[in-house]
Each structure stands twice: as structure tokens, then as C-alpha cells.
Amino acid sequence: MSGNSGRRLRREVGWFGAFSMGFGDVGADIFIALGVTALYAGGGVFLAFLITAIGYVAVSLSYAELAPTYPYAGGSYVYALRAWNTLASFIAGWAIILDYVLCTALFATAASGYFKYVFTGLEGLKLAIGPVSISSLALIAAAIVLLLIVVNYVGIKYSAGLLVGIVSVGIAVQALIIAVGFLTAFDPSRFLSQLSELGNKRVLDEVGYIPWISVEANNFLYALTIAMASYIGVESIAQAAEEVRRPYRWIPRAAMLCAVSVPTFVLLFSALGLGVTGWPVLADSIENPVAALVSRFPVLGQELALLVALTALVMSTASSNTGLIGISRLAASMGRLGLLPYWLYAIHPRFRTPTRTIVIFGLIALLLVLPGDIPLLASLYNFGASLGYIILLLCLLKLRNSEPHVYRPWRMRPNIRLRIGGREYEAPVLALAGLVVIGAIFTLFMLLHPLGRVLGVLWMLAGLAGYYLYRRLVAKAPVVSREERAAVVPAGYRMSLTVLVRPYEDPETVVQSLKHYFDRRFSLKLLSIIDPELEPEYERAARDAEASLRRVSETLLSSGYDVSFEVRVGKLEQLVELEASRGDSDFIVLLVKRFLKGAIEKVSLADERFRSVLSRHPAKAILIRKVGPEE
Numbered sequence: 001m002s003g004n005s006g007r008r009l010r011r012e013v014g015w016f017g018a019f020s021m022g023f024g025d026v027g028a029d030i031f032i033a034l035g036v037t038a039l040y041a042g043g044g045v046f047l048a049f050l051i052t053a054i055g056y057v058a059v060s061l062s063y064a065e066l067a068p069t070y071p072y073a074g075g076s077y078v079y080a081l082r083a084w085n086t087l088a089s090f091i092a093g094w095a096i097i098l099d100y101v102l103c104t105a106l107f108a109t110a111a112s113g114y115f116k117y118v119f120t121g122l123e124g125l126k127l128a129i130g131p132v133s134i135s136s137l138a139l140i141a142a143a144i145v146l147l148l149i150v151v152n153y154v155g156i157k158y159s160a161g162l163l164v165g166i167v168s169v170g171i172a173v174q175a176l177i178i179a180v181g182f183l184t185a186f187d188p189s190r191f192l193s194q195l196s197e198l199g200n201k202r203v204l205d206e207v208g209y210i211p212w213i214s215v216e217a218n219n220f221l222y223a224l225t226i227a228m229a230s231y232i233g234v235e236s237i238a239q240a241a242e243e244v245r246r247p248y249r250w251i252p253r254a255a256m257l258c259a260v261s262v263p264t265f266v267l268l269f270s271a272l273g274l275g276v277t278g279w280p281v282l283a284d285s286i287e288n289p290v291a292a293l294v295s296r297f298p299v300l301g302q303e304l305a306l307l308v309a310l311t312a313l314v315m316s317t318a319s320s321n322t323g324l325i326g327i328s329r330l331a332a333s334m335g336r337l338g339l340l341p342y343w344l345y346a347i348h349p350r351f352r353t354p355t356r357t358i359v360i361f362g363l364i365a366l367l368l369v370l371p372g373d374i375p376l377l378a379s380l381y382n383f384g385a386s387l388g389y390i391i392l393l394l395c396l397l398k399l400r401n402s403e404p405h406v407y408r409p410w411r412m413r414p415n416i417r418l419r420i421g422g423r424e425y426e427a428p429v430l431a432l433a434g435l436v437v438i439g440a441i442f443t444l445f446m447l448l449h450p451l452g453r454v455l456g457v458l459w460m461l462a463g464l465a466g467y468y469l470y471r472r473l474v475a476k477a478p479v480v481s482r483e484e485r486a487a488v489v490p491a492g493y494r495m496s497l498t499v500l501v502r503p504y505e506d507p508e509t510v511v512q513s514l515k516h517y518f519d520r521r522f523s524l525k526l527l528s529i530i531d532p533e534l535e536p537e538y539e540r541a542a543r544d545a546e547a548s549l550r551r552v553s554e555t556l557l558s559s560g561y562d563v564s565f566e567v568r569v570g571k572l573e574q575l576v577e578l579e580a581s582r583g584d585s586d587f588i589v590l591l592v593k594r595f596l597k598g599a600i601e602k603v604s605l606a607d608e609r610f611r612s613v614l615s616r617h618p619a620k621a622i623l624i625r626k627v628g629p630e631e
Helices: 015-026 029-041 045-069 076-083 086-118 136-154 156-184 188-194 215-231 247-276 279-284 289-294 301-336 355-369 374-402 429-448 450-474 483-487 507-517 538-558 572-581 605-614
Strands: 127-129 132-134 415-420 423-428 495-500 522-530 562-569 587-592 621-625
Touching: 015 156, 015 247, 015 301, 029 045, 029 086, 029 215, 029 247, 029 279, 029 289, 029 301, 045 215, 045 247, 045 374, 045 429, 076 086, 076 301, 076 374, 076 483, 086 136, 086 301, 086 355, 086 374, 086 450, 132 136, 136 301, 136 355, 156 247, 156 289, 156 301, 188 247, 215 247, 215 374, 215 429, 247 279, 247 289, 279 289, 289 301, 301 355, 374 423, 374 429, 374 450, 415 429, 423 429, 429 450, 507 538, 507 587, 507 621, 522 538, 522 572, 538 562, 572 587, 572 605, 587 605
Parallel strands: 495 522, 495 587, 522 562, 587 621
Antiparallel strands: 127 132, 415 423
16 A cells, blocks of 8 residues: 555554554443443343453454454455455445544543542533533543544654553553452352343333343343443554554454453453442442442452542543544545545654544544533444444455465464355354354344434445545546555465475474474475485385475474475476476475585485476575574
């Protein structure tokens, strides 16, 4: 993807900075979602979080595979462009834009509520503009959004540094709360006794009940859509893919850490809530469920309650900040490819940040916080993310099979192979499970959220109408196009190598040499040739060579390499010539002890014959010096 006027985003974010973007956008969710989920799920709150965790882990690991493979800011919209076309890409991007705008506004408002809890004197603060009165909650939230706009405007370095500090403190405090709670207040019998109470028995106004199932079942299903809110935000890692150093290594690490740490904290908090207070207390404390939980600790309860409020303030600010990071880079990236006006893709010459998108979407988030209506913001939070995640998982499945030769620094496992219509497809088991879970949650959202489905559909229809008009009238481009997908170039392609391994070569030397020179993007075919003219006992030599190659292959396979091996018996020159000329491999590799004036070391008749054949294919020959015991 080409930049505007040659300017590019800086690569200055390390692995913990990338992790902080993912965790920072998710870590605060439990401070809001725990009480609301308990209100609907009842004693099934732990089960609700456990079921939705499957979807979150699948999404996190999908980003771990796709983001370093296609390391561009944009996430699922970029993958949809590569997998299909501009229309699919816009749908994915527009859904995630909705999610990010709401994330910025919702968590700035949540942070404002905790700010008021800590500084109680601000309760009466308000601003009257004619007949309109803006509450203290909205004013503080607006101030937080303005601060984040400024921080992000001057550069991702400062924003990422801020996130690292916030997330570090937040993780430490959450770990302290969990440790103290389980050691001093957790009652296993209370926890177990509530697990069977699936769903609140009360009829709640905001739920669009399905008439043929019970109230409890309706409420529990509604709770699943709310519980998903605890896991939204890991896509922030992919949005900053162009700013992460060594993305092929750090992005998978950051995403996998999120896949482990976030569900762990969420499940521990929900279990602690059931085992300390019971779900009715959590449901009655929607605005501050974790503080209510901690206040019941017999040791340090009241002291920790204030610490919880401060932590929630910090983590909510982090979530709001990562939402703004994501939306600004996503919109800029879409502008770069003509899905939104190109004017949006403007990199500041000094700060090297997409300043126009930061200001525009930051101000939209600021306007959304002014009513101070948390339920309205929360009702739409899951819609965009769930739709975007479904597209993400479909992209993973599509690209796995349409671009098998693209190098993937990390691959989701285990996989199954399906034969459909005479063709074989590979699919990660977890991706399929995640698609089922998130698809079901999105369906439940459309069934059970009357206001959410109306506003969500209106957002998508308005975006599609604007996209159609822009592409036809302004960009003069097709509404559905595959040409732009050429801009999403994979970071690397898999290459096929045939490695000529001499009979009786030391297996450890072969392994160390290949691992030294080639990473896992190379598919290795180990080939030993037994020439009866050179090996009178060629049958025995073939068996020994096969055993040696099997040992080398097993060692490399255990390190994640794609390896096969073969032993052939015949005239050496003819078999090497056949391998070099038929085109199955990109290169032919030969291990040598040292180089003598650019030629292969002449130590045997076999090596002389290797040299004779490879000299006729200089563009395909790779000579590598041995590494290991023999040297």
C-alpha cells in the first residue's frame, strides 16, 4: 500500500505496546459488563462469559495469523479486500468504524462516572446552553475525549507509551483484587449453588422476548449478547500493524497474550462475583459492580473499593484511547484505498499521524458523549464488532485456501480438511467454532435488541448509500472492484526448496544448517540420490539415507517447518537435471563446507557431478555453507 506523498506511519511500537492496545481496549469492559450481564444471565453469568470467550479467542488468534501476514492498518477490512472485493471491504470497515466510535464515546463516559465517584465534589457540575443542560457526566467525558484527541494528534509514540503505563497498572490492580478476593472472601458452595440459575426471572423492558421460550431463557440469551461486550477490542492490535516493529513476531505474541489474559480475568471476576456476593448484588450494582464486589471483602474491602474506582477510571480511559487510535487509522486506511474520500488519508508532516481522521472522528465521539446516555451507547456496541468479527473469520477461511503459498509467520491450529465439490479445503477448528458462536450471538442480537437492530441497520444502510454515491460520482470507480486488492500485498510468499542431501551426511549438521539459513516460509523437500555407479551396495545405502532423512524431517517438523523427504536410486546427473528442470521447486539447495573461487568444493566425484548439473541452472542453485558439528 503506497503512502501519501511518500510519508508513512512510524514503526515504533514494541510487543508490549501492541499488547497494551489490545488489552487496553478490552480490559475495562469487565467493569461495565459484569453487572449488566448478571442482570440478564442471573447465576449463568459465568457460563455466558465462558461461551463468548470461545468467540474472543478465535478472533484474537485470527488476528495473530492475518495481521503479520498482511501487515496493514485496517484489520478485517483489509483482509476482506484481499479475499473478495471493495464492497465486502467497505462493509467490514464501516461496521468496525461504528464499533470504534462507540468504544471511544462509551468508555470516556464510563471513565467520567468513575471520575465522579473518586471526586465527589463534581456531582453538581453542569453547563446550561439555552434550554439545553449538559450534565457533569457528559462534561467530564467530553474533556477526556478532547485530551485523547490532543495526545493522539501529536503521535502514536506518546499514546502507546501512555497505554503501556495504564495497562501495566490496570493488570496489577486486577490481579490484586482477584488474589485478595479468592483468599479471603470466596465461598465455593455459594458459587456452585448459583450456576444452575440460568437467566433472570423478571421481564425486562429492553428485551425483545421470543414468545415460545421462557423468560429465563430469553434473558440468558440476551445476556450472551451483552457478555460479548467484555471481549471487544483486540482488533486494535491489527489497526496499528503498520506501526509495530517486527510485526511478523510481535503481533502474534501480542494477540496470543490477549487471547489468554482477557478471558482469564473476565472468568475469574465473574466466578469471584458469584462466590462472594451472588448475582443479585452484581445486578443491583450495574454502575459499579466490581466496587460493590470488592466492598464485601472482609480484608481491605473498603480500601480496595476506592482502588477499584481508580483502576476502572484508568482502564476506561485506556479503552477510549485505543478506540480513537483504531478509528483514526482505520478511516485513514480506507481513504487511502478509495473506500472513503482520499482526503482523509493525510499524514502530518511532523507528527506522522493521520490527523484529519483523529480530529473528525474524535469530535463525533465527543458529540455522542454529550447526552450522557450510557445505555444508548452500549446498545449498539456489539453490533458493529460482531458483524466485523464474522467477516474476519470468513476472511481467514477464504485466504487460507485461496492463497496457500502466502507465508504466514504464525498459523492457527489444529486444522481439519473438508472435501466439498471435489476440492479439498483446510479450516482451523477454532475459527469454525468462533464463527458458530459469534454468528449465533449476532443473530440473537438482531432478534432480542429492538432498538439496536434498527439503529445498526440504519448505520449500515447510510454507509452503503454514501459509499455508492462516492464511488460512482466522485471517485468514478466501480462499486464492486477487485483491482484494489492488489494494494494488499502479503509480507512474503512461501517458497519451495529441494535440498540435495548427500548419503551419509550428518543429520544434525543438515538440521542446523537449514534452520540457520531458512525460516518457516520455505517449504523443504529433502532429496538424497543413490547412484549405483558410486554406491555398489546401493540398496543398503538407500535404506540408510531414508532413515537419516526421516530423522532430519522429524526434527524440522517439530520446529514448525513444512518438510518432506525422498530417496531416489538412479544416475545422479540425470536425476538432479530432472529435479532442476521440471519446476516443482523454486530453488535447488546444496550444502558445502566452504567456497573456492565461487565454485562448489570438489571433494568427491559425486560433488563434481552436482557441480556439473547445477552450473547449467545458475538461477536456481543456492549454495549454503554448513553449520554444525562438521564445521
